[in-house]
Amino acid sequence: MEPLLEISSLRLSFETLGCVSEPVRDVSFSVPAHGRTALVGESGCGKSLTSLAVTRLPPTDRAAAGGEVRFSGRAARVSCRAGDAALAALRGRGVSYVFQNPSGALNPVMRIGRQIVEAMPPGVPRKEAAARAVSLLERTGLPDPARAARSYPCELSGGQCQRCALAMALAAEPDLLIADEPTTALDVTTQKTVLDLIDVLARETGMAVLLITHNLGLVAGRMDDVNVMYAGAIVESGPVEEVLSRPRHPYTRGLLDAVPALDAPRDAPLRDIPGTVPPPDRWPAGCAFHPRCARAQAVCSAGAPPPATPCGARRFSCFNPVPAEAADAV
Amino acid sequence: MLFEVEDAKVAYRAPGRPPFMAVRGVSFTLGEGETLGIVGESGSGKSTLAKALTLLMPFAGGSVKFRGREISAFTRAERAAYRRQVQMVFQDAAGSLNPRMSIRAALDETLRVHHPEMDRARRGARIAELLDRAGLASAVLDQYPRELSGGQCQRASFARALAVEPSVLVADEPVSALDVSVQARILNLLRDLRRNLGIAVILVAHDLAVVRNVCDRVAVMHRGVFEESGPAADVFDSPRSDYAKSLLAAVPDVKRALAARAAAQAPTA
Numbered sequence: 001m002e003p004l005l006e007i008s009s010l011r012l013s014f015e016t017l018g019c020v021s022e023p024v025r026d027v028s029f030s031v032p033a034h035g036r037t038a039l040v041g042e043s044g045c046g047k048s049l050t051s052l053a054v055t056r057l058p059p060t061d062r063a064a065a066g067g068e069v070r071f072s073g074r075a076a077r078v079s080c081r082a083g084d085a086a087l088a089a090l091r092g093r094g095v096s097y098v099f100q101n102p103s104g105a106l107n108p109v110m111r112i113g114r115q116i117v118e119a120m121p122p123g124v125p126r127k128e129a130a131a132r133a134v135s136l137l138e139r140t141g142l143p144d145p146a147r148a149a150r151s152y153p154c155e156l157s158g159g160q161c162q163r164c165a166l167a168m169a170l171a172a173e174p175d176l177l178i179a180d181e182p183t184t185a186l187d188v189t190t191q192k193t194v195l196d197l198i199d200v201l202a203r204e205t206g207m208a209v210l211l212i213t214h215n216l217g218l219v220a221g222r223m224d225d226v227n228v229m230y231a232g233a234i235v236e237s238g239p240v241e242e243v244l245s246r247p248r249h250p251y252t253r254g255l256l257d258a259v260p261a262l263d264a265p266r267d268a269p270l271r272d273i274p275g276t277v278p279p280p281d282r283w284p285a286g287c288a289f290h291p292r293c294a295r296a297q298a299v300c301s302a303g304a305p306p307p308a309t310p311c312g313a314r315r316f317s318c319f320n321p322v323p324a325e326a327a328d329a330v
Numbered sequence: 331m332l333f334e335v336e337d338a339k340v341a342y343r344a345p346g347r348p349p350f351m352a353v354r355g356v357s358f359t360l361g362e363g364e365t366l367g368i369v370g371e372s373g374s375g376k377s378t379l380a381k382a383l384t385l386l387m388p389f390a391g392g393s394v395k396f397r398g399r400e401i402s403a404f405t406r407a408e409r410a411a412y413r414r415q416v417q418m419v420f421q422d423a424a425g426s427l428n429p430r431m432s433i434r435a436a437l438d439e440t441l442r443v444h445h446p447e448m449d450r451a452r453r454g455a456r457i458a459e460l461l462d463r464a465g466l467a468s469a470v471l472d473q474y475p476r477e478l479s480g481g482q483c484q485r486a487s488f489a490r491a492l493a494v495e496p497s498v499l500v501a502d503e504p505v506s507a508l509d510v511s512v513q514a515r516i517l518n519l520l521r522d523l524r525r526n527l528g529i530a531v532i533l534v535a536h537d538l539a540v541v542r543n544v545c546d547r548v549a550v551m552h553r554g555v556f557e558e559s560g561p562a563a564d565v566f567d568s569p570r571s572d573y574a575k576s577l578l579a580a581v582p583d584v585k586r587a588l589a590a591r592a593a594a595q596a597p598t599a
Contacts, residue, residue: 042509043480157372184507187371187536192580214509217582221590245588258514260539262583266562269521270543272514276479 003030004072004208005054005095005176011066012049014059021281024049025232026307031176031208033072036199038219038240039212040255041229044277047212050229051178055091071095072175093121096169098198100181102161105168106153112137112164113149119171136167140197159190166194170201177202180212195222216255220244228252231288232280233307238314248314248321250295287319295320331398332498332530333360333383338392340375340382352378354554355392362497363528367541367562369577370551376534379551380502383532384418385409414444417491421503423483427475433486434471437493444494456493464489465519481512488519492527499523502534513540520544538581542566550574 012024024046031037039047053060054069071094096119099105107115116133117124124132130149137145140163153161162182169177179198183191199222202209211223219226219240226244227237228251236249247253254273275292278284284291290300297320305317340353352375360366368376381387383394385401394401396412404412420426427436437460441453448456461468464485475483484504491499501520505513521544523529535541541548542562549559550573558571569575 042511159372188538188580188582189371189536189577191582215582216510217584217587220584221582221587241588241591244584255510256584258510259584260514260517260537260543261585262539262542262566262578262581263585264543266542267521267544269518270514272518273511276481276512 002072004033004035005031005210006070007050007054007067008070009067010050010053010069012046012053012060012063013065014063019281021279022283023232023280024053025283027067027229027232027234028307029227029234029237031210033175034202034206034208036202036209036211036222036224038223038226039210039229040214040216040219040226042214042255042277044279045229046232046280047229048180051097051180051210051212054178055095056087057091057097092119092172093174095176095178096172096174098162098165098169098177098179098182100184102158102165102185103153105165106161108153110152111149112151112153112156116149116164116168116171119168121172133167133171136171137164139170139201140164140167141193159186159194162186162190162194163197166197166201170205173205174207176208176210178210178212181214182211183218184213184215191218214255215259216244217259228255231277231283233288233317234315235289235318236314236316238316242314246324248324249316249318250293250320250322251289252316253322254292287317295322331359331361332364332396333358334393334395334398335359336393338379338382338394339390340378340387341390342378349390351390352554353382356549356551356554356556357392358549358556358559360498360530360532363524363530364547365524365531365533365545367545367548368532368534368551369536369538369541369548371536371577374551375554376551377502380418380500380532380534384416384500385413386418414494415496416498416500417494417496419484419487419491419499419501419504421507423480423487423504423507424475424478426487427483427490429475432472432474433466433478433489436486437490440490440493460489460493463492463523465515479512480508481515484508484512484516485519488516488523492523492529496529498530498532500532500534503536504533505540506535506537517544538566538577539583550577 008028010024010027013020013022027050041047049060071090113130113133116136117129120129134145134149137148142148142160142163183194198209223240226240227234230251236243236252243252247256257271258273260270273292286301286303287305290296299319305319307317336357337355338353339351339355341349341351343349370376382389434457437457438453441448441456466482466485470478470482505516520531524531533541533545545562548562548565549556552573557573558565565574569578
């Protein structure tokens with residue numbers, strides 16, 4: 001079956017004051033229709049830029065880009081400027097976004113209801129549109145949807161705003177919902193309700209979901225496939241059960257170890273990943289992860305590892321992967 | 331005992347409206363070097379309680395004793411001493427540092443205010459020690475908050491809080507805005523502080539796994555009261571209140587989720 005979204009060898013480079021940096025260097029993955037796919041990594045790895053490049057939202061519109069983004073057969077070559085009409089058709093109906101900061105995604109001087117109506121496909125009669133906005137809000141589980149529709153964003157809490165942003169994204173009836181850290185700013189209970197809601201709505205409407213997060217706990221419970229991204233490239237990808245229960249790339253392993261587990265011995269130090277993600281203009285030669293990697297060898301700094309070693313449905317890009325048998329102990 | 335808190339209340343007042351009780355009577359004690367985790371969802375009053383404990387808001391009722399002395403009866407000098415003893419670290423680390431001061435200037439100012447007897451050379455030596463304690467490289471000293479990552483800013487605010495040798499650190503969601511890898515490092519730092527310096531910690535967080543990792547005791551806060559409190563092992567392993575159970579169930583735990591998936595697939599496989 002042809003995937004809904006297919007990104008192949010995506011590159012994005014930016015030139016600022018004569019300095020060229022390439023925050024996305026080589027990203028290939030796909031999202032199947034009705035699928036639930038995750039893109040995981042620390043801040044500054046290029047996850048958000050990758051997702052914005054799908055519809056060329058700023059700042060990716062001014063990037064020099066290479067590779068290809070295909071959306072359900074419609075190719076939007078990112079290397080050349082895709083026609084504005086084609087992109088306009090893709091935005092909203094094709095792909096909708098929910099971002100981390102809901103109050104930034106909402107217009108502060110427009111009532112919620114009107115913003116949702118604005119996002120609907122053309123041709124919905126005005127009266128029906130208003131009613132549909134309220135019913136969308138109701139489906140997001142807001143306690144008093146009619147009142148929320150009349151409210152301004154500042155009158156609602158962060159969790160409520162995020163539900164409104166979600167209602168707005170759904171108003172366009174997209175084929176793909178890209179949720180970029182949708183719950184990082186919310187507390188665990190609200191996080192659960194918002195993600196449960198995305199799950200339910202995705203199942204009802206058949207839309208595919210691309211979830212961007214740094215929290216592997218969220219991925220483990222809800223997603224089908226996971227792509228782990230580091231320094232502008234995918235380092236490991238595959239089905240969630242396989243990747244998270246037996247990670248092969250040391251970076252995936254590191255991300256898993258850093259999350260405090262509910263059954264870990266109390267008061268035991270957490271294993272962190274030493275160092276930080278370097279800025280895109282200073283990405284190390286060879287495997288970009290080698291300065292932070294406990295398994296690094298001489299070969300790792302010499303040259304880049306092959307982009308993806310196939311291993312069943314899973315791929316990883318590493319010279320010295322975590323041994324398959326040792327990887328079992330999560 | 332550092333803190334003996336009995337039925338403490340905190341209220342937000344606005345003209346022409348009845349006061350809103352954000353904290354409706356909580357009681358707890360905190361001994362030297364102990365860690366207390368306060369968990370709850372947004373709006374449960376946990377940050378308000380943290381603010382009141384650091385004198386950023388007044389208590390509206392109840393009794394709060396610090397080392398046996400009632401806080402509300404403090405003299406001016408006692409308040410100043412208390413502010414030194416009880417330091418705070420906030421969620422928005424970059425926002426709690428002055429954007430126009432380098433990290434060196436921020437630490438130096440704190441030392442000048444609280445330790446006027448120190449000369450420049452001693453302050454310099456102390457700053458180097460604090461940086462080391464917080465796990466920061468000396469290169470950050472001449473940098474400004476905007477040049478640092480979120481994790482580095484949070485470490486700098488820890489260094490600043492430690493500058494005055496507090497006996498209690500009140501940390502309000504110190505890791506919830508950080509990446510998981512950085513979060514792990516800050517939590518390890520928090521644990522080391524307690525172990526090596528004997529500093530008591532009040533950790534306010536919504537993520538139970540985080541609190542479980544560092545705290546001896548936990549209080550679950552909901553609508554301004556403690557629904558449940560006790561040793562971390564009891565609350566986490568056998569929560570009694572429904573609210574604590576629901577919080578625990580909402581934690582996105584990798585292992586639990588993978589086990590649930592495996593269980594869900596088993597019948598069909």
